[in-house]
Amino acid sequence: MQKGGSRSEHRLLSVVLLIATFVTLAPVMRLFVEGLTDRTRPGLGLAADVLSQPATLDALRNSLVTAGLGTVISVVLGSAFAFIVALTDLRAKAALVFCLMIPMMIPPQITALSWIQLMGPSSVLLKTLGIAPPLGSAQPLYSPGGIVLLLGIQHMSIVFLTLRAGLRAIPQEVVEAARISGARGLRTWWQVVMPLTLPSLAAGSAITFVTALGNFGIPAMLGIPAGYSTLPTLVYQKLAGMGTGVLAEVSVLAMLIGTVAIAGILAQRFFQTRQRVHLVGSTSRPLAIPLGRARLPVEIALWAVVAAILVLPMFGLVATSLVPAYGVPLRLDTITLQSWAEVLFSQPVTRRAFANSLCLALGVALVLMAMCLPLAWLMSRNPTRLTRLFDSLLDLPYALPGVVLAIAMILLLIDLPLTDATLYGTVWIIFLAYLARFFEVMFRPVQASLKQLDPAMAEAAQSVGAGLSRRMRDVVLPLTAPAAAAGAILVFLTAFNELTVSALLWSSGTETLGVVIFNLEDSGETAMASALAMTIVLVVMVLMGLIQLFSRRFPKGVVPWQT
Amino acid sequence: MADIDLSSVGKDFAGTPALQDITTRFDDGEFIALLGPSGCGKTTLLRLLAGFEMPDRGRIAIGGCDMADAGRGAMVPPEDRNIGFVFQSYALWPHMSVRRNVSYPLEIRRLSRDAIATRTEAALQATGLGDYADRMPSDLSGGQRQRVALARCLVSDPQAVLLDEPLANLDVALRASMQAVFTDFHRRTGATMVYVTHDQSEAMAMADRIAVMDRGRIRQLDTPQNLYERPASRFVAEFVGRGTVVPVQAHDGAGRARILGAEVAVNAAPQSRFVDHVCLRPENLAISETGDLRAKVARVTYLGGKYLLETVLDCGTRLVTETRARFDTGAQLGLTINAPWAFAED
16 A cells, blocks of 8 residues: 555656756756855845946847847748748648758857858858959958848748747638638738737747847857957857856856846747637648749749758858868869868867767767656656646756856856865766756657657556556657657757857867867868868758658657657 | 445545545446446546546445555555556557567566466457457557457456446447457456446446446446336436436325326335336337327437337427337327336435
């Protein structure tokens, strides 16, 4: 005899939930304590000091401007694609969607690097084609405009995904009813589809703004050379320049970013809940309004945009990686794989970074899988107020800008309680930061697949005598394995490329790939940076292709770009 | 094999009672059906017996052992109860073959490899699944899946078998043949079986006794015949079989009563001195020109070989009767009441 419905489940749930809470939420809480402290005493004096500095205000304004305008570009591009893909009889939709997802998966510093290769006086591609601007002219991307453009391209997939999910939730009958009543073409779109999707569009814009606000790679690569700081790059420059002595000061900056970001997240949640109302009817068949004769021109236009934002920059990257020195035009007699060989096989730093990123990404993916599987299952079986609270706070470490999480991690781990030890400067601080940041990336696919799992599956095992661990091993694990695998690949993918968090947490010996690309470019080794970036792009595309290949075997909602 | 004892069992969901004060006893080897409209608590009761839910009040004992006791806040978890459960959705594990689905309970009990093989084979043969042992559940039809679920719960020799609307997902023809499989299974194993259904013909066909449930209570636990012929309450009278409940206008306490203005002999339970309603089933009404009641045919439904007549009396009461002769809508006829069952309104 035992107490309660299933004590073993409750006990395990409490343990895993405690660990998960510590891993994901403790750093964020620690940061807010620090921000509200003035020289170890509670107070807002320091916060007021930092916030009134002109550099802070400049960076805040720059952040808001670039993130805001970048979001506008994302919304225009992303929603155009979403409406056309979700509503019309376009051909090869799957391929188009896959290509649209690539910008989201390519790390921002590589996006920036590849676009830099496409423009400016020393662009290898332009020189080869003989259309490079004269030497001495400015790189047009080293400007607020360049940051805005690239932020817009980088995050258009977010708008695309949220809006497409919203569009798919519209029952076909709603549109058919409008057409049978005589509404045609754009009128249906404007008067029926548009009002129904406004909430998802607003939600997508809000979260895009938050992501753009936290983006570090693009403003770092484009803004720092132009002396244009946003909040994340300001934090980076302060911390890199003056070390942990300015920790209290940068905490205030991190809190400032965090506050703006949370406002955005709240806006997103508000709109997301608005989306769920009063849509009844079958959504089994997707909408496919015939485009008629306009179909081919529309298809050409869409693929041209994809080529411009995806293929061209990649050409730039490849071209740069194949010349012996930056600035030499690419000809048959100058083509060389020297940079590739150097960066992949000779440079100790890059080899170390490969090993670090690989181990971190693998380790994080495995640990998260081990934590998320039982947690997601137990949370779905024993929902309490506590688990629901955890569920709603879970996305904070991922949604909050990476800079915020990095600072929070430093604060939490720089002095371990009861010891003199510190994790700052070791690889473990990056590992723990990744655990917090990518928890959601692993948890949500598993959760989505468990939602579709018949609870009777586990109960059937229970009724024939299987205890908790056997039920998990023999029934829950095999049935959620595909989702867990997809989640693990996604975690691996994002962790492998991560820059923002590791840029603030690395030290000599614990460089990650993201950091190395950034440093190579920073020190003028553009050819090598391009070769390394291209390698990473290839890894990303192979892994994404792998997920795509098996996507039919995953339950609905597991693969993020197949909502 | 075991009897099942419930005393004052209650269960709430979000503050509203789903089961109230269930005190009853299912005997060893009995086939019990829990019958009731949806939301009456029958599935909740079954899940309490299985141990998937903990009762908020009362005690449950199976085979003389306490399984759950809300007073002490203690219960035996489902995996330690040795009970078979057949789910409405079958709940076959899609990643295991038919054979592995059936042998899994034995693996958990750590039987020897030989014993597992023998008993699995026996269970598969008993359910006619011998040829399908190496298929995956997704390759089976609905009826075959149901057999696998049955074999899976039979293989471990459970004390009792609980079935949650196991035929709800099958088509009508398959239901009849699966009913035969269940009764056959029951006869052969002698297991105590509790069977949840909302289909009264299913319950009538298979169960030794039926517990009719409504709003979280068992209204009557009785043999199918008694439920039909001697309902204890208005709810049971109206829920089981066709019939109309009408008030008794006067009762002499010795088997005669005035109903709808006519003096008729009524049957009633010997202990009930007082009755105030009768249940008029089609067989309690005879059509005759000289009948006590004048009625008009309101609707005629052909049932195959006979007609169901819905008639309206002058006072507005609707009565249903059956006839082999055809009547037209609007026709006038006389009805005679013939020995209806009388009971006291609860």
